[in-house]
Amino acid sequence: MPKNLSKIAKTKKIKYFLISFVDLFGVLRSKLVPAQAISEMQKDGAGFAGFATWLDMTPADSDMFGVPDPDSLIQLPWNKEIGWLASDLYMDGKPVKASPRIMLKEQIKKLSQKKLQMKSGVECEYFLISEDGHSLADKRDIQSKPCYDQSALMRRYDLIKEICDCMLEMGWKPYQNDHEDANGQFEMNWDYSDSLITADRHVFFKFMVKSLAEKHGLRATFMPKPFSNLTGNGCHAHVSVWNGKINKFLDNKDQLGLSKLAYNFLGGIMNNTQALSAFFNPTINSYRRINAPPTKSGATWSPSSISYTGNNRTHMIRIPDKGRFELRLMDGSANPYLLQAGIIAAGLEGINKKLNPGKPLHCNMYEDYKKYPKLKKLPNDINQAISMLQNSKALLKAFGTDVIKSYIKLKNSEIKNFKARNVFNKRKPVSQWEKDNTLDC
Ligand SMILES: [Mg+2]
Numbered sequence: 114m115p116k117n118l119s120k121i122a123k124t125k126k127i128k129y130f131l132i133s134f135v136d137l138f139g140v141l142r143s144k145l146v147p148a149q150a151i152s153e154m155q156k157d158g159a160g161f162a163g164f165a166t167w168l169d170m171t172p173a174d175s176d177m178f179g180v181p182d183p184d185s186l187i188q189l190p191w192n193k194e195i196g197w198l199a200s201d202l203y204m205d206g207k208p209v210k211a212s213p214r215i216m217l218k219e220q221i222k223k224l225s226q227k228k229l230q231m232k233s234g235v236e237c238e239y240f241l242i243s244e245d246g247h248s249l250a251d252k253r254d255i256q257s258k259p260c261y262d263q264s265a266l267m268r269r270y271d272l273i274k275e276i277c278d279c280m281l282e283m284g285w286k287p288y289q290n291d292h293e294d295a296n297g298q299f300e301m302n303w304d305y306s307d308s309l310i311t312a313d314r315h316v317f318f319k320f321m322v323k324s325l326a327e328k329h330g331l332r333a334t335f336m337p338k339p340f341s342n343l344t345g346n347g348c349h350a351h352v353s354v355w356n357g358k359i360n361k362f363l364d365n366k367d368q369l370g371l372s373k374l375a376y377n378f379l380g381g382i383m384n385n386t387q388a389l390s391a392f393f394n395p396t397i398n399s400y401r402r403i404n405a406p407p408t409k410s411g412a413t414w415s416p417s418s419i420s421y422t423g424n425n426r427t428h429m430i431r432i433p434d435k436g437r438f439e440l441r442l443m444d445g446s447a448n449p450y451l452l453q454a455g456i457i458a459a460g461l462e463g464i465n466k467k468l469n470p471g472k473p474l475h476c477n478m479y480e481d482y483k484k485y486p487k488l489k490k491l492p493n494d495i496n497q498a499i500s501m502l503q504n505s506k507a508l509l510k511a512f513g514t515d516v517i518k519s520y521i522k523l524k525n526s527e528i529k530n531f532k533a534r535n536v537f538n539k540r541k542p543v544s545q546w547e548k549d550n551t552l553d554c
Contacts, residue, residue, distance in 0.1 A: 116183035118155045121196070122148035128194040132159040134179045134202055135213050135316055137520055138167035138527075139395070139448040139554060144179070145195075155181060158203060168202075169211055169519030178203045185313045190279040191325060199313045211519035213450035216512060217312055220457035223511075227464070230355045231457055234305030235315050238346040238445060239322055240297045240339055241269060241331045246552045249297035249340075250331045258410050259296050266292040269299065272329045276301060276322060285314060294410050295343035305351055308453040315449035323553070335445030336551045337394065338401035341543050342409050345402035346445035352456060353437040354378060363436030369423055369473065370435025379421060379430065379438060380470040381463020382456065383489075386419045386429070386442065388505035390491055390498040391524070392455040393443040396554060397531050398547040400494045401539045402444050412479060416441055418488040420474050427478035429491075442491070446554040458511035494537055499524050 121127065130151050133143035144159040158178030163170035170177070179200030187197045201218070202209040209215060224231060241250040254265045266273070273290050280287040286304035293300045301318075305311065319335055326333035338345040353362045354374065362375035371379070382389075394403060404417040414426060421430035421438070431439045443452055462468070474485070482488075492498040499521055502508060509517050527550075531537070535544050 115155075116186070118181070118183055118186070118196075118198075119148070119152045121183075121186065122151060125188055125196070126193065127188060127196040130154070130181070130196045130198055132179050132181050132198050132200050133316075134161075134200050135448060135450060136167040137169075137211065137213060137448070137523055139213075139446065140167060141316060141320055142166055155183065158200065163202075163204065163209070167523055168209065169522055175205050177209060187283060187317055190282045191275070191328070197317060197320075199316065210513060211516040213448050213454070214312070216516065217309060217450040217454040217457075220454045220461070220511070221309060223461055224354075224457055228356050229361060231308045231453070231460070232305050232353050232355055233308050233311050233453060233456070234302070234351045235311060235449075235452070236300055236302060236347065236349045236351075237315065237318055237322075237335060238293050238298055238300045238348065239333045239335050240295065240346065241272075241299065241326060242297060242334055242339065244332050246332065246334070246339070246548050251297055254296040256296070259292060260294040260410065262292045265296075266290070266299075272325060272331065273299065273301070275325050275329075279321060279325075293344070294412070294414055295340070295345070295408070298344065298346070305353075308457065312449045312453045315452075319449075332552075334552045334554075336548075336554055337396060337399045337444035337446050338405070339543065339548070339552065341401060341539070344408045344410055344412070344414055345405070347402070347415060347441060348443040348445050348447050348452070349439050349441045350443060350452065350456065351437050351439050352460075354460070360436045362438075365435065369432045371432060371438070374464060375436075375438070376470055377463045377467050378460035379463065380468025381459040381461065381466070382430065382440065383419055383421065383470050384468055385459035385462065385505060385507055387489060387492055387498070388501040388508050389455045389459055390442065391495075391502035391520070392451040393447050394492075394498065395448065395451075395495070395524070396446040396547075396551050397495050397528065397537055398543065398551045399444050399446055400492070400537070401543065403442070403491050404493055405539060414441075415444075416478070416491060418478060418482055418485065418490055420478060420485070420488055421470060422473050422475055422478075425475065425477075427476075428474065432473070446551060454512075458508060462507045462511065495524070495528060499528070
């Protein structure tokens with residue numbers, strides 16, 4: 114029996130529900146529904162006009178319904194009257210295939226047919242900036258190596274503590290908070306979980322950080338590269354694949370602690386990385402972060418070539434510990450559902466075709482990249498990423514041609530809008546268009 118939201122509302126004194134969904138551009142959209150109407154909505158969903166969002170629909174299409182997933186319910190720790198719900202989109206009684214949460218669920222289903230489950234954790238970096246987006250909020254945060262700076266961290270204690278308290282209350286098991294490598298940049302970590310739970314939490318985390326920052330008179334941004342001279346906002350993912358309580362990525366006898374299955378999965382990721390950049394680095398601004406010139410701190414901490422290694426942060430994939438790997442390609446604008454869906458789709462191809470990722474490299478890739486001219490490079494801008502997605506047989510097959518077509522159509526319309534008045538140049542300052550369209554990503 115699914116949880117009865119109406120009963121839960123009475124017990125937990127929830128007055129309103131936010132029935133939400135994320136569109137293909139990662140925008141979180143909702144209806145605020147009074148608790149007395151939640152029974153109907155739990156059955157039929159909340160109605161939306163799909164064309165009004167970033168989904169490939171027309172004004173003539175039928176209403177789209179967001180059917181809430183009761184398991185995703187979160188009572189806002191900072192406003193207990195409100196219950197937040199992730200929903201799955203339906204139209205004319207069928208799931209909307211080109212919608213991110215459905216796309217992820219489809220990949221999860223395929224993986225589960227092999228009796229496998231992906232677990233993941235995400236590291237969402239963000240900046241605290243001024244309301245207008247022009248400068249950092251903390252004028253004193255100017256060190257050239259500000260990573261882990263205690264004073265700058267503690268000047269934001271009230272906000273960081275409030276966010277961390279919320280995570281503790283929600284049972285996410287947060288374990289550390291720090292000032293990151295760019296001035297004004299922070300990261301907060303919580304425990305890994307099933308990929309759908311992590312995706313829902315990722316969506317909620319961004320909403321929570323932005324909301325609480327506003328409450329403290331600040332603005333939080335997950336934009337990949339809001340300041341061209343500073344390290345960008347990454348969104349690294351730690352990945353492992355399980356069968357029940359057994360980590361199928363773990364092999365204690367292997368030098369890096371990974372199983373054959375893990376190497377095949379890795380092979381799939383490396384084989385599809387260029388095309389996956391369209392999901393992992395989906396904005397025009399994303400490409401200021403990868404293949405980027407060194408930042409003020411000395412390193413971009415983001416990859417440019419497709420390679421993997423042991424515990425070494427200069428490669429795209431790091432194996433920091435036995436039984437998992439860290440994919441360092443994604444940035445703060447990545448759609449939380451497509452991020453997870455892309456990993457599973459590529460990993461599945463690797464498993465099915467027993468792909469070999471080759472030997473790990475143990476060099477400092479930031480300095481030694483010239484010694485490896487044959488390594489595949491990451492796309493240099495969004496156009497390249499989109500055309501690689503368009504030509505990716507594996508991803509067209511994994512998601513369906515129509516779904517990928519819808520995504521590309523919308524992305525191309527966005528690129529056209531940008532190009533009408535701008536030229537992308539990562540050596541020039543961040544454009545106003547990028548700020549207007551990405552600061553609140
Ligand atoms: Mg980090």
